[in-house]
Amino acid sequence: MEANLGTLLTETRNSRSADIDTLPTEQMLRLINEEDATVAARVAETIPAIAQAVDAIAERVRQGGRLYYIGAGTSGRLGVLDASECPPTYSVPRDMVQGLIAGGDPALRVSEEGAEDSRERGVQDLVANGFGQSAGLDVLVGIAASGRTPYVLGAMEHARDAGCLVIGLSCVPGSAVEQAADLAITPATGPEVITGSTRMKAGTATKLVLNMLSTGLMVKLGYVLGNLMVNVAPTNAKLVDRAERIVMEVTGVSRERASGLLREGGNVKTAIVMAARGGSREQAEAQLQAANGVLRAALAAAPGTAA
Structure with a gap:
């Protein structure tokens, strides 16, 4: 060789x-x-x-x-x-x-x-x-x-x-x-x-x-919704900004509301489900778990989203 x-x-x-x-x-x-x-x-x-x-x-x-x-x-x-x-x-x-x-x-x-x-x-x-x-x-x-x-x-x-x-x-x-x-x-x-x-x-x-x-x-694996990286980890200022914009894009909420949802939900997908369904973090996490973590599936029965 x-x-x-x-x-x-x-x-x-x-x-x-x-x-x-x-x-x-x-x-x-x-x-x-x-x-x-x-x-x-x-x-x-x-x-x-x-x-x-x-x-x-x-x-x-x-x-x-x-x-x-x-x-x-x-x-x-x-x-x-x-x-x-x-x-x-x-x-x-x-x-x-x-x-x-x-x-x-x-x-x-x-x-x-x-x-x-x-x-x-x-x-x-x-x-x-x-x-x-x-x-x-x-x-x-x-x-x-x-x-x-x-x-x-x-x-x-x-x-x-x-x-x-x-x-x-x-x-x-x-x-x-x-x-x-x-x-x-x-x-x-x-x-x-x-x-x-x-x-x-x-x-x-x-x-x-x-x-x-x-x-x-x-x-x-369902870590993307459309072309949005909904599994992004908001670990620095740039990624926090991106996470907020993703929540705003999918749900139509304000920047302030998106920031609050991320703090409460802990991650982008949970924040989006909370905004779409109006439930608690625990409820959103349960809905995501039932959908095997796939956000699109979790949102399927949630009216009022832009997804």
Whole structure:
């Protein structure tokens, strides 16, 4: 595998940028931008696979499973980024979506390049973070732009042996990551502007796919009403303002009333049900619980809302 590394799609030279070091600055940047513009189309080609992944992940998370991302270098950092943004955006438990990177948290800032070469460390990191403790319901997304990172492959093989769903996200069709997955997502972004610099087009594609996976999951779980993040945690001034505006938008109440409902109800969904039905916090919480936490279902019998 190592001997053929130079033949990988992500490692081949891009003929369009062969003389990039001789170009005027603006022309150089336009070239980079033009190459970046091709990424969305490559991701669009994989949407059927992404849709299958979202449905499969949601089914397992509803039953108590968790979503894990694992990768090295840029791939690992993007997975950790996506996972870390789920709790503040959707108020989900911190262990529902987890991101693991070869070399651990220090590698988020300082690359530990050798860490990606160990299959065993991939397995160890999964085990140390509780993967597989949810009766086979956990899901692993192995992320590797090149499709051949040993750290990721070791983790994927362990997850499959544990009877868990394994999704492979890479940018090289036919790669080892694609073959090791139950479900493969492979946006073929092609040669990079700077040869082998997969933090560029491949990294952009990875970020787009991860956005779809986590956002799609949260929509399926009922954490969104329309396009409003009704599960947002109002933990800072910006998010308090957003929470108030969401309550105002859905119910039509004033800013002052929305603020009071949030203080009384403790969160956006409870505040909205209280405004819609005129009941207490306890009543609103019971109605949401009966609707499995899905606000749209809880509001179905509540007249006078804008939802």
